[in-house]
Structure formats: structure tokens, C-alpha cells
Amino acid sequence: MPLKHLTETLLVFTLGIAIVVTGILLPTLPPLPQGIVPWLIMLFLTLAYPVALYPFLRRNRADYAFRFLHFAPATMAIFWLLLQMISLRVPSAGSVLRGYLFAWTLPGVAVSFLLLALFILHVIRRRETRLTLLAFLFLPFLLLSTVSERTMDGSGRLAAALWRGSWWDVTGAASSPGGSGSEGSSSVGTSSSLPVATSSSARPPIAMASSSSKPPRLPSAGLGLDLLAVTMFGLYAGTLHRRAARRRSIVI
Numbered sequence: 001m002p003l004k005h006l007t008e009t010l011l012v013f014t015l016g017i018a019i020v021v022t023g024i025l026l027p028t029l030p031p032l033p034q035g036i037v038p039w040l041i042m043l044f045l046t047l048a049y050p051v052a053l054y055p056f057l058r059r060n061r062a063d064y065a066f067r068f069l070h071f072a073p074a075t076m077a078i079f080w081l082l083l084q085m086i087s088l089r090v091p092s093a094g095s096v097l098r099g100y101l102f103a104w105t106l107p108g109v110a111v112s113f114l115l116l117a118l119f120i121l122h123v124i125r126r127r128e129t130r131l132t133l134l135a136f137l138f139l140p141f142l143l144l145s146t147v148s149e150r151t152m153d154g155s156g157r158l159a160a161a162l163w164r165g166s167w168w169d170v171t172g173a174a175s176s177p178g179g180s181g182s183e184g185s186s187s188v189g190t191s192s193s194l195p196v197a198t199s200s201s202a203r204p205p206i207a208m209a210s211s212s213s214k215p216p217r218l219p220s221a222g223l224g225l226d227l228l229a230v231t232m233f234g235l236y237a238g239t240l241h242r243r244a245a246r247r248r249s250i251v252i
Helices: 005-028 036-059 064-069 072-089 091-100 102-123 127-151 154-162 205-209 225-251
Strands: none
Touching (some): 005 036, 005 072, 005 127, 005 154, 036 064, 036 072, 072 102, 091 102
16 A cells, blocks of 8 residues: 555654764764774664665555665765775865765755655645654754854764774774874874764865875775775665666566
8 A cells, every 4th residue: 555644754754864863973983994894884774774664665655766765874874985985095085075074964964855855845745744844853953063063073072982992993003003093083082092083174084194104095905995895885786776677577
């Protein structure tokens, strides 16, 4: 049976919350290559909700656009990874990364909310109620994120709480006294081994490291982080392609 209007409205509101939370958490991620494990955790969390919900949406014949919009938080996380990888190789791209993470990833959140609002306007159903709910989420986020960006280091404090210690650093750079992780980052609060999350108020890791005598990035031998990230992205895109092909065969 078709998705009930009230249920769809609740899902719109829940998706808005997921987008906002993702926007707040992305600037707390440590920079690559140390931050690959925190990013994988973030990607898993952003994919778990839409993947678990997808059978329900398909069973209730939800609009295809609405189904794919649930992958907006995961797309925001993947875009963070791509910008980080580019910044490691092209120092000038650090400004693009800082712009993306400005005010709790405000650009990514704003685009996601815009797409969600366009979907609401397209389907018409309970348009006023759903747009009001989105405004209820986005306007406080916009206010708090811009205030935090200008007057306090909210992302840095949250990063210190989330990524305390160096258990997530598979490269060992954060815990090494003279490693590159200590040069490409600074401490937050009492966690001396925690790299500050990249934001508009902090310089990109590559810019800080380039001023020292060490190379601007870690050697490519070893973990193969670029290959790992590209492989994961390919598997994710392939999964979406197979699902789309399966839907088309059913319709035919």
C-alpha cells in the first residue's frame, strides 16, 4: 500500500534531523590519513539508517526521489572524503574543504535541505506542515552554526569529546612524539594527541605540514588509503546501480 501521509511527514522530519547531525559531526573528524577510521564509522552510521529503511519505503511504494534523499547524509560524508584526498595532493584545494566545513558543514546541510524542500513542493502532500518542520530544524541550525563559527570553537570541543585518545589512529601518527600527525594538527583541551577537526577557523592539514621539513603527506606505501576509499565508493555506487536495475526490471 502507498506510504501514508503522516508516516511520510515523520520520515521527512527524521531525515532532516539526520542531515543536521551529520553536518555537525563532519567537522569533528580528524584529517586524513589519521581520520580514516572515524570517517568509516561516520559512513557506516549514515548508511545504516537508509539501508535499513529502504525495504519499508519500497514495500510502501515511496517516491524514488524520497528514497534516494535518505542517502544525503552518506553523500555528505563521501564528499568530505573526496575533498580530504584532493587536499592531500593539491594544497590549494584546502580552501574548498574549509568552505565545505564552514559553520558545521552549512553548505552541505543547506543543499540537502533544499533538495528535500523541492521534493515536498513537488509531491504537494502536506506541503505547509513539512516545510514548517524543515524550517524548525534548519533555522536554529543556521543560527547556532554561524554563532559557533564566529564566537566559539564548538566543533573543536565536540571533537575532543568524540575522538579522545588515539585508538582510532591506525597510522600511529597521532600517538608518535615526532610523527607527522603532531605537526599537521594541534591539541584540543586536555587531549594532547587529538588532531583538531578541519574547519574554516583552522588551516588545512597539508598547509601546516608543508611549512616543516617533512613531506606534505605520508608516503603512499602501506595502508593504501586512496585505494581503500575509492574501492568503498565504487562498491557503494555499484550497490545503488544494481538496485536501480532491479527496480527497472520489475517495472518492465
